[in-house]
Amino acid sequence: MAADDYPLIKGVASKASPLVEDLLKEDPRSTPALDAKGNHFPAEKRIDLSRYLSPAFAELEKEKLWKRVWQYACREEDIPNVGDRTAYSVGPLSYMIVRVDERTIKAYANSCLHRGTRLCDGTSSGERIRCPFHGWEWNLDGTLHHIPSRWDFPFVKDNEYHLKEVKVGTWGGFIFINPDPAAGPLEDALGVLPEHFRSWGPENHFTYARARKRIRANWKVTMEAFLESYHTIETHQQILSTLADASTQYEAWESATSHVSRLYSPMAVPSPHLGDEASREAAALELAESFMMPGMEEIRFKVDPSSPLSARAQLAQWRRNLLQMFTGADYSAWPDALLLDAIQYWMFPNFCPWYGEGGPIVYQFLPDPGNPQQSIMDVRILAPKPGNGIKCPPPSPPVHLDFDESFTDKVPLFGSLSMVFDQDMANIPRVQAGLAAAHESGTDIVFGRYQEMRIRYLHEILDRQLSL
Template identity: 40%
Template sequence: MGSETKFAPDYRQSHIPPFQQVIADDPAPAPEVLREYSETDVPVARVSREQYRDPAFAALEEKRLWPRVWQFACREEQIPEVGDCVVYESPGASFIIMRSDDDEIRAFYNSCLHRGMKLCTHDTSVMKLACPFHGFTWNLDGTLAHIPSRWDFPDLDEKKMNLPEARVERWQGFVFINRDADAPPLLDYLGHLPAHFADWSYEDKYLATVIRKTIDANWKTCIEAFLESYHLAGIHAQALPFGGDASTQYDVWPDDPHVSRFLEPTGVMSDQLPRALSEQEILNAALNVVFAGVEPPQLDEGVKARHHMAAGMRAAMGEADGTDYSAMSDAEAADAVQYSVFPNMIIFRSLGYPYVYRFLPVRGDPNRATFEFLIFKPKPANGQPVPEVNLVELGEQDTFAGAGILPPWHGEIYDQDVNGLRQCQQGMRDGGNADIIYSAYQEVRIRHLHQTLARYLSDDPTEAPGRR
């Protein structure tokens, strides 16, 4: 399916070059993994809108999807010391992610084995895990440590009192958990991801900031908006001169049910503009949005807007990170290289976007989800401990632009997305029963998500990927 020479589906019609042609004449050439192209037909052309709004469907996901997938729960650097723990609220089950030994991380169900009390309500650091109700206490490895008035439980077998656990496996500092003993190992589940990030490690990065916002939209409505660039003209029209929507490459691999990606070039005009823009006009428009008021430089003969922008990104991020990025490819420096891990994680392989997104359903309400926007920074080279995560909770009225974490123009992009998602969900919820339909190429990643989702939700449990 992958091909050296094929850059776009045969049925594509656009006067704007596809990603592979865009990067072909970059002065700083893209690495091999960005020069791969994989086109895969995914037959899921439509789904019922009940999948986005029906509490019964959300309940089915809670029963068959979330307990069986690998979920990114936290970062290793969030629990550096033995006894540090993070509470991860997975859909339908709460977990304590515990550093139980120097190189051992465990995921305990967050519930007391006496009368069920939630053991931990927030991230903390403990010597032992003590239940706040009557004081049953467990060691960091989940074995029972103490029961007050032990004499009053004469029949209790202490060997059967270990805290129940989910599986824990790690990749590049991400701690994943899975409740299903039959699930494939994490590295199999992650498909193409480990190879594609072999030269782009999150191991060297730490989680600096989390911006968290609850959005009035189903978790799938949310993530799907980040799996395509097709909505650029509708939602982010200011980026049409340079956003690369028409050039974006969408890759789904036939043997990879959990991972997909897009490669969205920067500094390339949309095909939804009425006339062709010069490279200078593209640069002017981009700088006008990104640095309003800054006089754009005159591009030298033969220099493209994207090359200028890539150089600017290498310099700006180099200064911010105290790292020399001068040898980095233009595509890695300037473009949005973005992968998704089924069901709810997005991870970038881009200098300008050191980001991971996570989307989680709000329990009992299919019309709401929590969007977590994670920002990474390079770990200090001297091995110094990293600062604690800066958690920024955005309320109903709070905006990404107003939070002052992202550059204003970039915050505005996310505010546009949030407003669009809210309106999309309203229409989905209140607009009758017509099926939702997806385009063949630009929305192939959404088709892929639904194809995999259907396998997990099937009445036949062996349909789920990696099961026999």
């Protein structure tokens, strides 16, 4: 029998770890996003492993994927002032995102029209865009401003030497680009994201911490490791006491123009693998410690045994109070899930924003410019913008990690997440190496029916995009 012929089991529960839909019933508050159900379930999928290995496949992705889709490039806070710019590179392609004026953001091919020199590396600022090689200059709107020794370029017409512009769109503080001049609007590609995230507001956050990690694995291998909670039982055993991995709910939303999926893992709830006797009170106490920061010792979370609220609900209320102290905003209507749980969305091809304050993380997965078996993972942790008249801090610059450098050693602001990421980094290159061996031997790979449905969905849409 094929996998799709078997009954579909959507996660398992225990007395201590209910399924998501049952957990949500414990809280009278909700949002449309939490209650939303997907409209698509990907079919059984078997794939040619060369897509993880082959330079030819990476070239196909460059031409038919990266040059043709809306993709998250950076955040608006990365270029807060007029003249600020930042580079966005995806494989061998590179673009420059520029704040032209207070309300206008443009993106250009990151290449001088004289000899091709890259115009922007990292972030920079200035009244004009100047090539570091020969000093050709453009205005922020992309129009040509100055050529040294102009007498030697009589054939250069100003109106023909405008920087090559690509489409730009913004949502929730995120900046997206699309190199395809025939592309439809960003709103069509976002699908359910604006509606679902409206109750949280990513635009009201700033980058508290950020890292960019080089990884010895194809960008899809790296991303797939973060599209499911199935690996938690083996890879992240230390968080089984606080995360209901096998109770995770998976959804996918499909339309003609957008492809979005979601993973919803309950927190402050033990894994069902730990059995009926696992303690939800202990789970709440342990999770609370991960939210602690220096200076918070006086307000450490404690479970009140006389309260009519569960330990999880008490923890959520503790977080409401903390956030209100920091921002001055009212969080009384926020569901517990929005304050505690790991709710991660994915938008094709490589954008993973998390929903809520339980895990306000943003993932971006990028192919290496020269090696299809290497990639870059960009991770941001967002924090609410402070209120009470406090000026919002500038975004944290990225910490650059080479292949063998660890999050634990280099990114202290990630807290306990650093250990989780280091555990993933130990696995991912092994997956890449194993896929290469499997391809040589003709071995097939298999995806779980439910827990790995988001990976099947990725490859389903990728096949369509690449006309495979």
